[in-house]
Amino acid sequence: MLDVTKGRSVVVAAAVSLGLAAIGLQAAQAALPPAMMKSKTIRYCSAINLPPMEFMSPQTKPEGVDIDLGDALAKSLGLNAVYINMPFAGLIPALLADHCDAIISQLFIKKSRLQVIDEIPYMFSHEAVLLKPGAPKVPDLEALSGKKVATVTGTTATVLLDKANVALKAAGKTPIDIVAFPENTQALQQLQFGQVAAYGVAYETARYYVHKVPGQFAMGGPPYFKIATGIGLRKNETALNQALSASLATMMKNGTYATIFKKWDLGIDMLKPAGG
Template identity: 55%
Template sequence: MIRTRLRAGLLTTGSLGAAMFFGLAAGAAAATPALPPAMAASKTITFCAAMTLPPVIYIDNGLKPAGVDVDFGNMLAQHLGVTAKWDNVAFASIIPDLVSGHCDAIVSALYIQAERLKVINELPYMYVSQSVLLKAGAPKLNSLTELSGRKVAAVTGSATNMLLDEANQALKKAGKPPIDVIDFPDNSAALQQLQFGQVQAFTVQYETAVYYSNLQPGQFEVAIAPFYKIPIGVGLRKNDPVLQAAITTALDGMLKDGSMAGLLKKWNLTADTLPK
């Protein structure tokens, strides 16, 4: 099931210790983990997601949620003994939506970052990387600083904003023109601006850059090797320890029974496997 809500919001941020980060195996796996009472009664878990990041998460031609994150969320729900519902929201409002109770958890390629962990907890399940998308035929890049003086698209609240800020700091020290970063609400809008020539580059998740370049090889090309490899995680409210324990147990089961490995193999993303 999917419900779409695109609302304005600020990306706030949330803290999980290193033990939790690599401690998915803690605790014995259970066939059906204990759930919060309301979830146990409804037999459903609602995931907030920004479905504009193919092949990780997107809306397919049949107007249904699709992608590795959707497969992952549905599989996670199955291990919890419930059914997944999907709430399609703007990325910039995804954490506020979780904190305010509009959904039970986030499954949306949400990077695990220190600032986010001040507000929510995250349980890691795979890696992703970053790259740059250019118009087909443009010269390749060796680093983000080579975008000096160019208009570059990024998605509001995404990790690429931080990386572009770092590149601009380096350019300032070198006395070179900064990158002109233009924020868009989602990947579709940013990609359209690159296609129309309104920006000269689009900083985006590597998996998505490859997807678009393969989909339209005459339009786009991946400009740089993947960089900034970072884990993504299930986002959870800090005041929801029962659900966090249940999902930790379910993730442990998915690792042990090979479900997670099979999922990443299906999407040709085995390189994004977390260390055991």
């Protein structure tokens, strides 16, 4: 015999659950900036040429870890995500000029940046040295003394290479010949064509190319320089900061966050949820 009471209980529970979800969404939306509420859109600034974090698909659509995360955060707030593609060095100036609402582009959290913008931590990142197969391994950056090394303007790899040069000069050794490019694609091509001996880049990107193009590139050594990475926001965007932070915390608890990082095989970069 059909248990009608039990069936009604299930329906009521489902209705309550949906009702609570709707209330939660309304509360989150109520805290959003008025312009965002009106447009139902959040604009992300991103340098969409650094796989697997953000890059263009063959259909010229943004994809990657940051894109999946940005989409999920937007959806949790009842918004649509729009990505504004630009060189990495232009991300913070564009945010400050209100050309976008947030930066999601593997932006490392640094004291110098936090003096200008706020950042919401969402992952760890590492650095690496990418080489051509067969090249001698690189135990540290100082081992690149006298060699031509590609990097991207404004990245931490550039800062670390500059720091290595200070140490090399102090030791009376030949400095690294750092060649900076505005975008990842150009730097990678220089290594591919043998114009540089190495490419200082984020570990996530180096690992992607080693697996994506077998036989073309090799890791210079294990990942190093672990650093927290965040979503960039203007300092006066308190409401948006709180809304995104709350949505991220929820995603870390309900499994959405882990699903994104496991999809891209980057469990090494995951943050632990609060109390986890």
